[in-house]
Amino acid sequence: MTTTPSASAPALSFDPADPVALTQALVRCPSVTPQEGGALALLAAVLTAEGYEVHRPVFSEPGTPDVENLYARIGSEAPVFVIAGHTDVVPVGNEAAWTRAPFDGAIENGTLYGRGACDMKGGLAAMVAAAIRYRRENPDAPGSIAFLVTGDEEGPAVNGTVKLLAWAHERGERFDHCILGEPTNPATMSDMIKIGRRGSLTGQITVHGIQGHVGYPHLADNPIRGMVRLLAALDAGPLDTGTEHFDPSNLEVTTVDVGNPASNVIPAQARAVFNIRFNDVWTPETLAAEIERRLHEAAGNTVRYEVGFQPTNAVAFLTAPGPFVAMVGDAVEAETGKPPALSTTGGTSDARFIKSFCPVVEYGVVGKTMHQIDESVAVADLAALERITHRLLASYFAAQHKA
Numbered sequence: 001m002t003t004t005p006s007a008s009a010p011a012l013s014f015d016p017a018d019p020v021a022l023t024q025a026l027v028r029c030p031s032v033t034p035q036e037g038g039a040l041a042l043l044a045a046v047l048t049a050e051g052y053e054v055h056r057p058v059f060s061e062p063g064t065p066d067v068e069n070l071y072a073r074i075g076s077e078a079p080v081f082v083i084a085g086h087t088d089v090v091p092v093g094n095e096a097a098w099t100r101a102p103f104d105g106a107i108e109n110g111t112l113y114g115r116g117a118c119d120m121k122g123g124l125a126a127m128v129a130a131a132i133r134y135r136r137e138n139p140d141a142p143g144s145i146a147f148l149v150t151g152d153e154e155g156p157a158v159n160g161t162v163k164l165l166a167w168a169h170e171r172g173e174r175f176d177h178c179i180l181g182e183p184t185n186p187a188t189m190s191d192m193i194k195i196g197r198r199g200s201l202t203g204q205i206t207v208h209g210i211q212g213h214v215g216y217p218h219l220a221d222n223p224i225r226g227m228v229r230l231l232a233a234l235d236a237g238p239l240d241t242g243t244e245h246f247d248p249s250n251l252e253v254t255t256v257d258v259g260n261p262a263s264n265v266i267p268a269q270a271r272a273v274f275n276i277r278f279n280d281v282w283t284p285e286t287l288a289a290e291i292e293r294r295l296h297e298a299a300g301n302t303v304r305y306e307v308g309f310q311p312t313n314a315v316a317f318l319t320a321p322g323p324f325v326a327m328v329g330d331a332v333e334a335e336t337g338k339p340p341a342l343s344t345t346g347g348t349s350d351a352r353f354i355k356s357f358c359p360v361v362e363y364g365v366v367g368k369t370m371h372q373i374d375e376s377v378a379v380a381d382l383a384a385l386e387r388i389t390h391r392l393l394a395s396y397f398a399a400q401h402k403a
Contacts (some may be wrong), residue, residue, distance in 0.1 A: 016046040017132045019386040020112065020379055022125035024105035026087065027114035033088035033155040034065040039121070040087055043128065043149060047072045050132050052147075057167055059152075059159035067152040067159035071168055074135060075144030079176035079400050081393065082146045083131060084161070084354060085124035086153035089116035090371050097373045113376045122377040123181030123364035123385060124149065130389035143397050146175065153350055161350040162313070165357055175358040177324050179392070180351050181385075183367030189384045190338035194362035195325055196245060196318035198277045200348055201284050201309060203291060205230055208304040211268035223270040224258065226303035231256070231272060233298030234291065239278070245318055246279030246344050249287075279344070280316040284309070314348040317355045327399070328361050331392040335384055363388075 014021035031037030044054045052072040060066045073080070092102040092115050100106045102115040112122070131145050148168070152160025185191040207227045212220025231253055239249040253274045258267040278287050288309050295307055319325060321342060333339045340363075354360040365385055369375045 012046065017129050017136065019126040019129040019382040022129055023112060023117065023122045023377070023382055026121040026125055027105035027117055028103055030103050031087050031089055031151065032091050034067050034152060036068045036151055040068055040070045040149065040151060043070055043087070046128065047147065050074070050135065057164065059163040061158050064156050064158045067150070067155070069151060069160060069164045070147065070149040071164060073144055073146040077143055080144045080146055080174065081396055082148055082175045082178035082358065083127045084148040084178055084180045084350065085120055085127070086150045086160070086350065087121060087124065088151040088154045089119070090154050093373060099374055107379060110379050111376045112379055112382070113374060115375055117377040118183050118365060118367060118375050119370035120182055120364060122382055123183060126382045126385035127181050127389045130386045130393065134390050134393045141397055143400055145393070150350065157350070162353045165353055169357065177396070178354050178358050178360040179328065180349060180354065180360055180362045181364040182349050182362045183364045183370055184362050185364070185366045187366060189366065189381055190332060190336035190340055192343045193325070193328055193332065193340045194344065194346065195321065195342045196344040197316065197346070197348055197351055198246065198279055198344060199282070199284065199312070199316040200314040201276045201278060201287055201312050203274050203307055203309045205272045205295070206306045207270045209266065209268055209270070212266045214264050214266055217266065220266040222266045223268070226305065227256065227270040227272055229303060230295050230298050230305060233294050234274065239276070239290070240281045243279055243281060245342070246316065249276060249278040249282065251276045278316055280318055282316065284312050284315060314352055317352060318344065319355065319359045319361055324359055325361055327395055328363060328392060331388050331395060332363065334391060335388045
C-alpha cells in the first residue's frame with residue numbers, strides 16, 4: 001500500500017456546498033475505472049479546504065490495477081457518521097452516440113449530462129455539499145463525519161472499499177453508521193432506500209460426452225442432452241419463497257456453449273454458466289451444496305459432469321429496520337412528502353463490505369440512466385439529495401447529543 005499525498009488545496013472556481021457545481025466538476029474528471037482522472041484529487045482539495053484530514057491510500061494486488069482511494073474525517077469524537085461512495089465510472093461506450101460530450105457536465109432543461117452524473121458522482125457530490133453546509137453552520141457540532149471514497153467500485157472491487165475499510169480500522173478508526181450514495185431510486189427521490197443486498201454466486205457446469213459423426217450417433221455420446229437435463233433440474237423448482245425483506249432467490253443461465261464450428265459433428269463437451277442472486281436464506285456454501293444436490297439427483301448414473309463455483313465476496317445482508325433506518329426514511333419523507341419503500345433489490349454494491357464495520361443503508365438519486373449513453377441526473381434531484389442529507393446529519397447528531 002502506498003499513499004498519495006494531498007497537495008495544498010488549490011483555489012476553487014465554485015462553492016463546493018453547491019451540489020450542482022460540484023457534480024459538474026467531478027463529471028469533468030475522466031475517471032474511467034481504474035483511472036483516478038483527477039476526481040479524488042478534486043475531492044481531496046475540497047475537503048482539505050473545509051478542515052478535513054484527508055488521506056489517499058493506493059492499494060495493489062497481483063493481477064489487478066493499482067487503485068487510489070480517499071479517506072477523510074472531520075471531528076475527533078464519536079459518533080462517526082460515514083458517507084461512502086465511488087468516483088470511478090464505466091467506459092463511455094460509443095462516444096459518437098452521445099448527444100452531449102460525456103465529460104463536459106452540460107446542463108440543459110434542468111438535466112445535467114455526463115458519465116457518472118447518475119452513478120454516482122451526482123450522489124456523492126450532493127452528500128459532500130450537504131456535509132460542508134452542515135459543518136459550516138455547526139462548526140462545534142459533536143461527533144465526526146467521515147468519507148470513504150473508492151476508485152474501484154466499477155472495476156474488480158479488490159483494491160477499493162474492502163481494503164480501505166481494513167486500512168482505516170488498522171489506524172483505529174471506528175464507525176457508527178453509514179450511508180452509501182448509490183442511485184437507489186427507480187423514478188422519484190421518494191421511492192426507495194436499500195437496507196440490504198442479495199448475494200451473488202456464479203457457477204459453471206461442464207458435461208462430458210464423446211465426439212463423433214452425427215450420422216453414426218451410436219458411436220458418440222452427445223453432451224447437450226445431458227446439459228439440457230441438468231439445466232432443467234436447476235430450473236424445475238424455486239430455490240426458496242423469499243423472506244420478510246427479500247424476494248425469492250433467482251437462478252439465471254447466462255451462457256450455454258459447445259464451441260462447435262461444424263454442423264455434422266457431435267461435440268465432446270458442453271458448458272454452461274449460471275448466476276444466482278440469493279437472499280438471506282442462503283450462504284454461498286449452503287447454496288452451492290443445494291445446487292450440487294440437484295445436479296447429482298438429475299444426473300443419475302448417465303450424465304458425466306463437473307460443477308464449480310467462482311469465489312464470491314457478495315453475500316446477502318440486511319440492515320434491520322430500526323432507529324437509524326427510520327431516521328433516513330424520515331429525512332426523505334420530510335423533503336419529498338412521501339415515505340420511501342425499504343428494499344433489498346438490485347445488484348451488489350460496496351455496502352456488502354461496509355456492513356461488517358457498521359450498519360449501512362443506501363440512498364441516492366434516480367438511477368434510470370446509470371451506465372447508459374447520455375447518462376444524466378436531474379438538477380432538482382441533486383438539490384433534493386443535498387437537503388435530505390443535510391437534514392439527516394442534523395437529526396443524527398442531535399439525537400446522539402440528546403442520548
